[in-house]
Amino acid sequence: MMKRTSAGLITLVSLIPFVLGQAQEFAQCGGIGFTGATTCVAGTTCQVLNPYFSQCLPGSSSAPSSGPTTTPPANPTSSSHSSTPTSTPTTTPAAGNPFEGHNIFLSPPYASEVAAAVPQFTNSATAALAAKVADIPTFIWLDEVAKVPSLGTYLSAASAQGKSSGTPSLVQIVVYDLPDRDCSADASNGEFTIADNGQANYFNYIDQIVAQIKPFPDVRVVAVIEPDSLANLVTNLGVAECAAAQTTYLACITYAMQQLTTVGVIQYLDAGHAGWLGWPANLQPAAQLFNSLYTSAGSPSGVRGLATNVANYNALVAASPDPITSGNPNFDEMLYIEALAPLLDPFPAHFIVDQGRSGVQDIRSQWGDWCNVLGAGFGTQPTLNTGSSFIDSIVWVKPGGECDGTSNSSAPRFDPHCALSDATPNAPQAGTWFQAYFETLVEKANPPI
Numbered sequence: 001m002m003k004r005t006s007a008g009l010i011t012l013v014s015l016i017p018f019v020l021g022q023a024q025e026f027a028q029c030g031g032i033g034f035t036g037a038t039t040c041v042a043g044t045t046c047q048v049l050n051p052y053f054s055q056c057l058p059g060s061s062s063a064p065s066s067g068p069t070t071t072p073p074a075n076p077t078s079s080s081h082s083s084t085p086t087s088t089p090t091t092t093p094a095a096g097n098p099f100e101g102h103n104i105f106l107s108p109p110y111a112s113e114v115a116a117a118v119p120q121f122t123n124s125a126t127a128a129l130a131a132k133v134a135d136i137p138t139f140i141w142l143d144e145v146a147k148v149p150s151l152g153t154y155l156s157a158a159s160a161q162g163k164s165s166g167t168p169s170l171v172q173i174v175v176y177d178l179p180d181r182d183c184s185a186d187a188s189n190g191e192f193t194i195a196d197n198g199q200a201n202y203f204n205y206i207d208q209i210v211a212q213i214k215p216f217p218d219v220r221v222v223a224v225i226e227p228d229s230l231a232n233l234v235t236n237l238g239v240a241e242c243a244a245a246q247t248t249y250l251a252c253i254t255y256a257m258q259q260l261t262t263v264g265v266i267q268y269l270d271a272g273h274a275g276w277l278g279w280p281a282n283l284q285p286a287a288q289l290f291n292s293l294y295t296s297a298g299s300p301s302g303v304r305g306l307a308t309n310v311a312n313y314n315a316l317v318a319a320s321p322d323p324i325t326s327g328n329p330n331f332d333e334m335l336y337i338e339a340l341a342p343l344l345d346p347f348p349a350h351f352i353v354d355q356g357r358s359g360v361q362d363i364r365s366q367w368g369d370w371c372n373v374l375g376a377g378f379g380t381q382p383t384l385n386t387g388s389s390f391i392d393s394i395v396w397v398k399p400g401g402e403c404d405g406t407s408n409s410s411a412p413r414f415d416p417h418c419a420l421s422d423a424t425p426n427a428p429q430a431g432t433w434f435q436a437y438f439e440t441l442v443e444k445a446n447p448p449i
């Protein structure tokens with residue numbers, strides 16, 4: 001089963017600038033354009049991570065940089081974007097919207113989970129709705145190497161479906177097995193560690209995925225690449241584990257982009273969400289990382305763009321700003337994408353957006369809350385009707401109903417976020433089925449299932 005990580009994403013959204021006198025732990029406390037509090041609460045110190053971002057990190061004042069950056073350094077590179085004409089990429093990006101003209105293959109593991117969940121509903125009308133969820137495509141998470149062989153089985157079935165229907169199949173996967181994965185969280189549960197041959201193990205994991213895909217050129221594979229990883233490199237290099245993982249992450253993601261391109265995989269690199277990289281101070285550093293990584297990898301033609309809001313709860317277009325987003329003009333995914341897209345060059349400015357659990361808004365106490373958020377409902381179903389030429393498709397990346405983490409504080413891998421008042425109580429271990437949560441997602445689906 002998926003470990004907590006597939007959803008446990010994004011604790012870091014505590015990166016929210018705080019408008020009261022003192023910035024909270026992990027909140028932004030300085031950087032170019034930042035206007036919020038520049039002193040941190042007791043027990044934390046404001047540390048400069050880059051010219052755009054200083055953050056209140058645990059620890060007292062022995063920290064290297066004593067204060068936030070209040071003076072912008074000379075010239076951030078933003079001017080180069082407006083003056084640079086649209087250039088012709090050296091490698092032709094994947095042509096057109098990859099979702100067009102394909103039938104999306106339904107995830108077999110999720111279909112099994114839903115099939116087992118339906119008989120447990122006490123209300124037959126709701127059970128009938130729940131059964132329909134099995135027909136909504138979600139992504140298949142390859143979050144450990146042991147799951148890779150099943151990919152060939154799915155591709156074989158997808159190939160057969162394509163041949164019999166006359167419309168080619170599209171299989172959606174998440175590549176998610178970096179060594180020292182989830183470097184900024186307490187309970188990072190990746191199977192590989194950098195200290196123990198992690199990079200070689202990761203390359204082998206990618207090689208195995210490539211080998212599974214190669215025999216099925218008739219099936220289109222779309223992949224989300226490594227949720228959280230690059231966003232952590234933008235904002236969390238002040239976390240020792242992230243700083244230590246930086247070189248390996250970059251090498252591993254470069255290898256994944258290049259090798260997956262050889263078998264035609266259409267790739268979207270994970271780009272966090274509006275409440276993370278969408279803060280104005282983070283946009284330029286994020287774009288710079290995506291642009292430079294893409295260029296240094298040789299502009300792999302399989303790379304199509306970015307995936308946002310994976311396993312999170314943000315609206316694509318919020319009817320009104322959730323109060324927890326206060327201070328960020330990019331308070332929904334559309335605003336975030338429209339702010340980031342113009343900064344992407346040569347990185348291709350195409351996006352997919354997870355809306356699997358975004359049906360109900362204004363349910364979180366803080367933007368950084370991510371664990372089994374109470375009252376969430378399934379969101380807009382996957383569609384190519386996205387309202388933006390930047391967005392290829394609305395997707396469901398997170399399989400709704402799989403638990404984000406246990407609420408039992410005595411259990412292994414407990415994360416305090418999973419016991420907050422806006423997290424659903426009585427939650428089982430991460431990755432296991434959380435029936436009560438699934439039932440709420442169905443009941444509160446918006447639009448209705």
Ligand SMILES: *[C@@H]1O[C@H](CO)[C@@H](O)[C@H](O)[C@H]1NC(C)=O
Nearest residue numbers: 406407408409410411412426
């Ligand atoms: C919480 O976890 C502990 C340790 O695994 C276990 O002994 C206990 O029974 C669990 N409590 C509940 C309510 O599940």
